[in-house]
Amino acid sequence: MTDSTMPAPALLAWAGKELGVPVSVTADAPHPRRTPCGNSRGNPRVWVLRRPDGALFHLKVSPQPLAYERETLALRHAVPALGAGRAPQLRASNPEHLALLLTTVPGRPLRQLAVSPAGEVRAHRQGGVLLARLHEAGDLSGPRRTEAERALWAAADCAGPLLRRAGDRITTAEHRYVRDLTERLRILPPLPLAFVHGAARPRNLLWSRSTEQAGWIGFERARFAAAVQDFVQMSCGVWADRPDLRAACFQGYGRRLLPEERHALKALAALDAVSCLVRGPALADHEITARGRRTLDRLMAGVFV
Structure with a gap:
């Protein structure tokens, strides 16, 4: 060095x-x-x-x-x-x-490992168990509860600036769809609140082959928010092709998302998609751009779970 x-x-x-x-x-x-x-x-x-x-x-x-x-x-x-x-x-x-x-935490990021499909399922199931513990750990009192309750409104506030920056990278129909979807974040009933990881994704999910144990790293975006916000990035990423990993994570988490949370997840995924379509070209990162386009296409086609 x-x-x-x-x-x-x-x-x-x-x-x-x-x-x-x-x-x-x-x-x-x-x-x-x-x-x-x-x-x-x-x-x-x-x-x-x-x-x-x-x-x-x-x-x-x-x-x-x-x-x-x-x-x-x-x-x-x-x-x-x-x-x-x-x-x-x-x-x-x-x-x-x-x-x-x-x-240090034993293991390496899951995305860097050649793990069997069964091993990935175990890692995501344990990851869900750990997220459940984290979500219940924060003290949701006073201003922290207010912060968590306002999190979805804050996400909705991102829609306008993002859509303006996306410009012609999205169609008029997609622009209208994202705007309508994210505005619904403001009228949803109260959702379960939590202390969220903020960047729950395979690069922060560690897996130890020797102990077959998972761990989480990278807590610089941890905060009080709606619990569903911790499932956006994997829903837009690895879970798109691996519904078995999604099922394993929620099995470990101990519950499925409520209908209102599923509505919120779609809106948050739309925001993530537009963000990727802004960042990807700016960074010349084709992987980010492709992720955004794929997520938005899935949402528009009604196949996003």
């Missing part, structure tokens, strides 16, 4: 002090993230640190204060409910550098 990819010396010294011994950097792992409404948040930086005894930790620097604040809150107050080895544990935080020192 070059000096430009290494942590700042002061940051590395802080991590060593927190762990009680000097540490070495063994890997540099950029951790890209994107936001709703098509706005890039920048890329967190993640390094793997090794103690002299061989123990590994992750040093993560958030790209902006909101991501740092959200992940710190999640790691302190909700993520421990997932259990040991199922999510990172916070060893220390450094607000000056927006840095987090985390334990």
Whole structure:
């Protein structure tokens, strides 16, 4: 690694002090993230640190204060409910550098592994179990409940700016469909609220082949919201071709979505599709663009589940 990819010396010294011994950097792992409404948040930086005894930790620097604040809150107050080895544990935080020192979680991102279909089913079922624990862990009182109750309205507010930016990438009929669908988010009855992961997708779902256990990472978008918001990205992604994974996740989660939640999921998927059609061309990322087009086509054809 070059000096430009290494942590700042002061940051590395802080991590060593927190762990009680000097540490070495063994890997540099950029951790890209994107936001709703098509706005890039920048890329967190993640390094793997090794103690002299061989123990590994992750040093993560958030790209902006909101991501740092959200992940710190999640790691302190909700993520421990997932259990040991199922999510990172916070060893220390450094607000000056927006840095987090985390334990490692066994396994690798599911999307990076060649796992049998049966193994993927087990991973998604366990992922659903863990999401249920996370959703129940947050304290939904006072302003946090208000934040969660307003989450779908906030999502609906994204529709106008997104549709304007999409321009002629979507047809007039698609524009009208997305607008009508997202406006319904404002008139839905109260939906189950939760402390959501915010980026529940295969790249954040870890799977350990040796223990056959799943875990979640990447909590910088965790927040109080409608529980259904945690199922958008997988519904628009891997679940499109694998309904068995969707069924496994909800089996682990312990319940199916309510009819009102299914309506919300369609509207949120429409927003995700338009966001992809904005971001993909801007980033020259054909995979993102294709995902958005496929989701919107499925919605228009009435086959989105």
